[in-house]
Amino acid sequence: MTPLTYNLWTIGCQMNEADALRAAALLESTGFRPVPHARDAGLLLLNTCVVRQQAEDKIHSRLRYVAELKQHNPGLVVALMGCLVGKNPRELDGLREQFPFVDLFLPPSNLDPLRGFLKARGYPAPAEPGDDILPPPLPDSMTGRSVVAHLPVVLGCSHACTYCVIPYRRGGERSRPSAEILAEAATLATRGIREIILLGQIVDRYGLDLPGEIHLPELLRGVAAVPGIARVRFLTSHPRWITGELIAAVASTPGLCPYFEIPVQAGSDAVLAAMRRGYTAGEYETLVAQVRAAIPRVGISTDMIVGFPGETAAQFEDSMALMRRVNPDMIRIAKYSPRPLTYSARHLPDDVPDAEKERRRVAMEAQLRAMLTVKNAPLLGQTVEILVETIEKTGRRHGRTPDYKPVFVDGSAAAPGDLIRARITWAGPFSLIAETQ
Ligand code: SF4
Incomplete structure (x- = not known):
């Protein structure tokens, strides 16, 4: 075993995946190479997600395995990154106590501790500027290098949806300067990247927190104009922040893909209000109709939470009916799970039994399969x-x-x-x- 090998383990959303790939790219640019099994690696990178209990359970089980590996191999370097680490430095002492076998803690979207570690250990800096933003090579079952890159443009979120832990783990909303984003897009293009996906928890809000900065439509046009970039997408949108200008930009700009990810989360207005999402089911339907009217053959995907506190069987049926009316191209369905610190965990009893949550999830999944079978047949x-x-x-x-x-x-x-x-x-x-x- 050589110390210049690493193994990456990651779960969670696209933003988490983007963070993990950048960490992997940084390691590879300093000479590390990936290995498929943790037991063969000199450095383990674990990227964590705490958005649902299920994800957190998986992390703790993985950490138990890693602790055993470290017992047998004390030279193993363990780096823990992502939402379990969070943005609050005051929590680090608790984490160090809980996981004494972890050498490095990296907050979400922050690779500085890893850079510092590599520098302190004498590893070379990235061979060329930009090497540390490239996606690493694909797994062995495929060939080549990825031609699609995720590019984070808005970090954190300042909304307060009652169920969501992200603002507590990733901090408040911060847009990155457009000059930095456009420079990264140009670098990615010169390294063979053909599609760029701009990321933000509410990507539509890009630039609103930076006085004088451009907004998402202009940023998208700028990235689409980068020579070599064939396609640009952006996610995730929030129904309250999609503007007519954004829809018009997607409709009229070559290279901007006709695709929107617009989470709705519930089809009952009472549940949406309890989630503090800031729109009604009717407003969501109107928005989707507006997008479809402007952009033929647009793909719409959405998210749904089933079993939110107090969600009755009839309210769940409202969600099912809304999905039949909206007829999206994909639904990511999640069972509600209370997350520490959130309003819903502190104030709303988790009163839908897990068996009933699972029944609702399975029913919505079956409806989605049936809807997409019909929808895709004319293709x-x-x-x-x-x-x-x-x-x-x-x-x-x-x-x-x-x-x-x-x-x-x-x-x-x-x-x-x-x-x-x-x-x-x-x-x-x-x-x-x-x-x-
Ligand atoms: S908009 Fe709501 S669900 Fe999305 S990241 Fe922000 S708080 Fe969480």
């Missing part, structure tokens, strides 16, 4: 544009349509990064198969 025989992202070991290409549907392509010799046109030969609820003409 059969159509020709779509695909950005080839990866090549599987079987030779099959994998990529996505502009509206973010995953497609497997047979009979293509395209390279990752190529934009190709292919005819859909099979349309399932969650993926498509196509062949080149």
Whole structure:
């Protein structure tokens, strides 16, 4: 075993994934190489998420395993990053006491402790500026290097949805300067990145906290104009902050993909009010109609929480009915779990039994599958544009349509990064198969 090997373990949202990939890129730029098993690594990087109890349980089980590894190998370096670490330095002492085998703690979206560690141990700085923002190579089952990069533009969140722990773990909203973002986008493009996904907890609010800064529509146009960048997306949106100007920018700017991630979370106005989301189900429907009227073939995905405190069976049926009316292209469904510090955990009893939450989750999943089976069927025989992202070991290409549907392509010799046109030969609820003409 060599100390210049690392193993990355990460869970959570796209922002967490972006943080983890940047940490991995930083390690690789200083000479580390990834290994698939933690037992073979000299450095373990664990990126954590505490947005649901299930995620937190997984972290604690992983940490128990890591503690055992460290017992057998005291030279093993353990770095813990992400939302379990949080932004509050006062919590670090407690974490050090709880996890004495951890060497390094990295708050969300902050790689400075890792840079400091590498410097103190004498590892070289990144070979070229920008090496530490590139996605690392793909897993062994695929070939090449990723052509899609996540680019965080707004860190943290200053909203106070009653169930959400993110503002407590990632801190208040901070937009990054546009000059820095555009420079990173240009660097990514020169290294072969073809699609950039701008990230923020409420990405639509980009720039609103920085006096004199440009806002999201202008930022998107700037990134789309970077030579070499074929596609730009942004997520996650909040229904209250999507503007007509943003919709118009997506509708009219070449390279901006027709795709919106707009979490709704519930279909009952009473539940939405208890969540303090700041809109009604009717307003959400109106917004989606406005987006669809302006952008033909737009992909809409959303999030739903089932079993929020006090959610009755009838209120859950409101969520089911809203989803039938909105007919989105994807729903990420989560069972409510109380998170420490949040308003709902402190004031609202978690009164929907887990079996009932699971029943609701399964029912919504089944409805989604049925809806998408019908929705995707007319795609059969159509020709779509695909950005080839990866090549599987079987030779099959994998990529996505502009509206973010995953497609497997047979009979293509395209390279990752190529934009190709292919005819859909099979349309399932969650993926498509196509062949080149
Ligand atoms: S908008 Fe609400 S759900 Fe989203 S990160 Fe902010 S507080 Fe959490």
